[in-house]
Amino acid sequence: MKILILGNPGSRRAAEAQNVLKSSPELNSADLEVQQINLFETDHIESSPDRVFVIGGDGTVRLAVNWLHRQSWDCPIAIIPAGTGNNLCKGLGFPLDLKEALQIALHGQGQRFIDTISITADGKSWGQMLQITSTGLPARITHRFDRWRKVPVLRHPVRWLGDRFYRWLAIQALLMETRRNRGAKVIIDGEELAVTGPAIFVGNEATIGGGFTPCPQALLDDSLLDVCILPEVSYLEAFSLFREVSAGRHLDRYPDLIYRQARTVKLVQQAEPVLVDGDVLGSPEVLEFEVIPKSLHLITGNPN
Numbered sequence: 001m002k003i004l005i006l007g008n009p010g011s012r013r014a015a016e017a018q019n020v021l022k023s024s025p026e027l028n029s030a031d032l033e034v035q036q037i038n039l040f041e042t043d044h045i046e047s048s049p050d051r052v053f054v055i056g057g058d059g060t061v062r063l064a065v066n067w068l069h070r071q072s073w074d075c076p077i078a079i080i081p082a083g084t085g086n087n088l089c090k091g092l093g094f095p096l097d098l099k100e101a102l103q104i105a106l107h108g109q110g111q112r113f114i115d116t117i118s119i120t121a122d123g124k125s126w127g128q129m130l131q132i133t134s135t136g137l138p139a140r141i142t143h144r145f146d147r148w149r150k151v152p153v154l155r156h157p158v159r160w161l162g163d164r165f166y167r168w169l170a171i172q173a174l175l176m177e178t179r180r181n182r183g184a185k186v187i188i189d190g191e192e193l194a195v196t197g198p199a200i201f202v203g204n205e206a207t208i209g210g211g212f213t214p215c216p217q218a219l220l221d222d223s224l225l226d227v228c229i230l231p232e233v234s235y236l237e238a239f240s241l242f243r244e245v246s247a248g249r250h251l252d253r254y255p256d257l258i259y260r261q262a263r264t265v266k267l268v269q270q271a272e273p274v275l276v277d278g279d280v281l282g283s284p285e286v287l288e289f290e291v292i293p294k295s296l297h298l299i300t301g302n303p304n
Contacts, residue, residue, distance in 0.1 A: 003027075004034040004049035006064045013082035013098070016061040018053045020080075020098045026106055039227055051299065053105045057083010058131060059279040061235030063114065065296060066127035079301040084209075085278060088131055090177040090300070091205040091220060110300035114220040116292045117204050119276065121284035122192050128292065131277045132215065135267065135287075136182055136199035136230075137273040142209060181232045187266040188227055195258065198238065201228040202265050202289050206248070210276055213248030217261070223293040224261040231256035283303035 005163050007019070008014060022028055027034060035043070039060060052075055054064040061079055068077070080101045081089045088094075092112070095101050114303040180198045192289030201208070203226045207297075220227035231254050244250040252258055267287040273280050274287065 001031070001051065002033045002047075002049045003035070003051050003053060005034065005053045005055065006039045006043065006067070007036065007054075008060040008062075008063075010061055011056040011082040012084045014055070017080055017082040017098055020102055021055075024051050024102060024106075024123055027102070027251060034199045039067065045071070048075055050144055050253075051075060052103070053080055054078070055080045057081070057159065057289070058088050058277050061088055062128070062130055062277040062279070065130060067101075068130060069175045074125070076138075076297045076299045078108065080105060080197065080261070083278075087202050087207045087209070087278070088205065089102045090132070091207060094098075094300075095175045104301045105299060108299040108301045110302045112153070112300050113294040114296050114298060115204055115223055117202075117225065118290045118292055120288040121274070121282060122286050126276065126281060127297075129204070129276050130220075130296070131205040131287075132201055132203040132218075133277075133287070134199055134208060134214070134275045135184070135269055135272065136197070137180060138199050138201075138208060138212075139273040139280055142273075142275050144279055149287070179289045180235075180238060182268040182270065182272070184267060186229065186268075188260050189262040189264055193229075194234045196231050197290065198241075199230045200267060200269075201230075202226075202267070203228065204291075208275075211245050214217065214250075215246055216248035216251065218258070222289055224263065225264055225265055225289055227258070227260045227262060227290055229258040230254075231258075263291050 033285055052068060054061050054077055060083060075209040079089055079094060080098060081096050084279050086096055089096060119126045181196050183196045184200060185192065185194055203218040203222050206215050207213050207217045214228045215226040229243065241250065245252055250257060269298060271283045273283050273287045
C-alpha cells in the first residue's frame with residue numbers, strides 16, 4: 001500500500017505527531033511505501049497514493065484537500081489532528097488522540113463522504129472550505145489571535161492556552177470594539193436580505209474556534225449550507241449573545257436573528273477580514289458559496 005503523509009510543521013502538535021509516526025513499527029514496515037512531505041513543498045509527487053494522511057489542524061486539512069483536488073486524485077483521506085482547535089475532527093466524532101488516529105489511518109475500513117463548499121472572493125476562486133466562514137467580529141478576533149501567537153516570547157503560552165486565550169480575546173473585543181455592528185447584503189438561494197449585526201456565519205459544520213457553536217443545525221453531509229446572521233445588539237446585549245452562541249442556544253432566544261439553510265449564498269460587505277476554516281484569508285467585498293455534496297472521502301474506523 002502506498003501512503004502519502006502531508007504535514008504542516010507549524011501545527012501546534014506537529015512535533016508530537018512526528019514522534020508518534022517515528023515510533024510506529026507498522027508505519028515503518030517494509031510492506032508499506034510511505035512518502036512524507038511538507039504540505040508547503042509538494043512539487044515532487046509522481047503518482048496517486050492509496051491513502052493520504054493529513055497531519056495538522058483545521059486550516060491544514062483545508063489546504064490539503066484543495067491541493068489534492070488540484071491533482072484530480074480519487075483517494076481517501078485520514079486526519080491525524082495536530083492543530084489547536086481540531087474542530088473538524090470533533091464535529092466528525094474522530095479521535096483526537098494521535099496514536100488512535102494513526103491506527104485508524106492505517107487500518108480503518110470504514111468510509112464517510114462529506115460535503116465541501118466552493119468559495120469565491122471578489123470573483124477569484126478560494127478553492128473549497130470544509131467547515132465555516134465568518135465575517136465581522138470573529139474574523140477580527142482571530143486576526144488578533146494569530147498576531148499574538150506569532151510573537152516569539154508568547155508563542156508557546158498562546159498555543160497551550162488555545163481556546164481559553166481565544167475566548168479572552170473575544171471578551172476583550174466585546175469590551176473595546178466601537179463598531180460591533182456592520183451592514184451587509186446577503187443573498188440566500190436568490191432571496192436578498194439587508195442585514196446589520198456583529199457577525200455572519202456560513203457553515204458546513206456547527207462550530208468555530210474558541211468553542212463557539214454559531215450553526216448548531218449544520219451537518220457535514222446534508223448537502224446544505226447553514227447561514228447564521230447575528231442581530232444588531234447593544235453593548236450589554238453583546239455579552240449575553242456571546243454566552244448563548246458559545247453554548248449554541250441562540251437560535252430561539254433572539255427574534256431578530258436570521259438562520260437559514262441553502263445551497264448557494266452570496267455575501268456583499270465592506271472590505272474586512274474573512275475567517276475560513278480557522279484562517280484569516282483576506283478582506284474581500286464579495287463572497288460566494290456553493291455546496292459540493294459528498295465530495296470528500298474520509299477514512300473511518302468502522303465499516304458503514
